Structures are given as C-alpha cells and as structure tokens.
Amino acid sequence: MKNLMNQLKNRFLLGLVILMPMGLSLWIIVKIFNAVDAILGNSIYEILGKRIPGLGILIMLATIILAGYLGNQFAFKKVTNFIQQMFLKVPIVKTIYGPLKDIFTNFSDEESNNFKKAVLVTYPKEGSQCIGFVTKDSVLIGDQEKSVVFIPTTPNPTSGILVYVDHSQYQELDLPVDDALKAIVSLGAISPNKIEDYK
Numbered sequence: 001m002k003n004l005m006n007q008l009k010n011r012f013l014l015g016l017v018i019l020m021p022m023g024l025s026l027w028i029i030v031k032i033f034n035a036v037d038a039i040l041g042n043s044i045y046e047i048l049g050k051r052i053p054g055l056g057i058l059i060m061l062a063t064i065i066l067a068g069y070l071g072n073q074f075a076f077k078k079v080t081n082f083i084q085q086m087f088l089k090v091p092i093v094k095t096i097y098g099p100l101k102d103i104f105t106n107f108s109d110e111e112s113n114n115f116k117k118a119v120l121v122t123y124p125k126e127g128s129q130c131i132g133f134v135t136k137d138s139v140l141i142g143d144q145e146k147s148v149v150f151i152p153t154t155p156n157p158t159s160g161i162l163v164y165v166d167h168s169q170y171q172e173l174d175l176p177v178d179d180a181l182k183a184i185v186s187l188g189a190i191s192p193n194k195i196e197d198y199k
Contacts, residue, residue, distance in 0.1 A: 118180035121170040
C-alpha cells in the first residue's frame with residue numbers, strides 16, 4: 001500500500017511538472033490575447049453587434065504597420081511631430097508620454113545595448129553577485145562615470161531595482177539574454193552549471 005502511494009505521489013508530481021508550465025503558459029497567453037483584443041474589440045462589437053475574436057488585434061497590428069510605412073512620409077512626419085510636441089507641452093500628459101517615447105525609441109534602436117547583454121553585478125554587498133541587464137552604458141553622477149544596471153527580481157523579472165555602479169562592479173556574461181531570464185524565472189534551477197564572462 002505504501003509503495004502504491006509513493007508511486008501515485010511520484011506520478012502526480014511528474015504530471016504536475018509536465019502540465020503546469022504548459023497550462024500556465026496557455027493561460028497567460030489567453031489573458032494577454034483577450035486584454036489586447038479588447039482594446040479595439042469592444043468598439044468593433046458596438047459597431048457590428050457581434051464579437052469576432054482576434055479582429056481587434058488584427059486591426060491594431062495593421063494600424064501599427066501602416067504607421068510604420070507612413071512614418072518616413074514628409075506630410076505624415078509633420079503631423080506626428082506636431083502631435084508629439086503637443087503631448088510634450090501638456091503638464092500631466094508629458095510626464096507619461098515623454099518617458100514612454102524615450103523607452104520605445106531606445107529599445108527600437110538596433111545600436112542600443114538595452115537588455116541585449118546580461119551582466120554579473122556585485123550586489124547587494126561585496127562577495128554577492130546578481131544577474132542584471134545594462135540599460136545604459138555611461139551616466140555621469142557628479143564627476144564619476146557609472147553604468148545603469150537593472151536587476152530583476154525572481155521569479156517575476158518585470159519588477160526589480162535599478163542600480164548605478166562602477167564599470168568594475170560588473171562583468172559582461174557570455175550568456176544570451178534569454179538564458180539569463182530563464183535562470184531568473186526558474187529561481188536558478190535552469191541556471192547554467194558554468195557562467196563565463198567576457199572580462
């Protein structure tokens with residue numbers, strides 16, 4: 001009886017390990033899909049009188065791609081520049097729009113290193129090291145040059161802390177960003193057995 005219970009327990013744990021990541025991944029994807037689709041989907045529902053799943057996302061993607069094509073057109077650029085300047089002049093709106101514009105511009109820049117390199121940073125004290133991501137290589141604080149490093153929390157990498165550190169306090173890792181994020185999300189369980197650095 002005891003052996004049977006142990007076998008059932010082991011099978012249950014194995015099934016949990018197999019199904020839970022898939023189930024949670026699908027659940028998150030569905031939640032994101034529904035949330036994004038609802039942005040335009042609700043308006044479409046009011047117009048057509050029926051809901052068509054995915055239509056809101058398709059229209060949004062088409063609008064974004066169209067804006068991208070028109071972005072280099074002189075007339076369209078003048079209009080968007082005028083709207084952007086208006087956004088930057090409105091007191092409350094500019095505090096939201098300004099940082100968001102900078103973030104998206106920075107991340108869309110192919111020459112930017114934002115989140116394109118993982119580093120091992122000395123934090124929170126000497127002898128302790130965390131995986132982080134350089135968001136800006138060089139910032140002057142007084143007369144000292146620092147790097148801006150984002151250190152995600154585990155298992156949720158969307159939150160974390162931002163630290164300004166000397167270049168000597170971190171080492172660039174020979175580790176893809178995806179693998180570094182996997183190590184953080186998995187609480188280190190999927191961390192490589194050996195982490196090499198560039199320096």
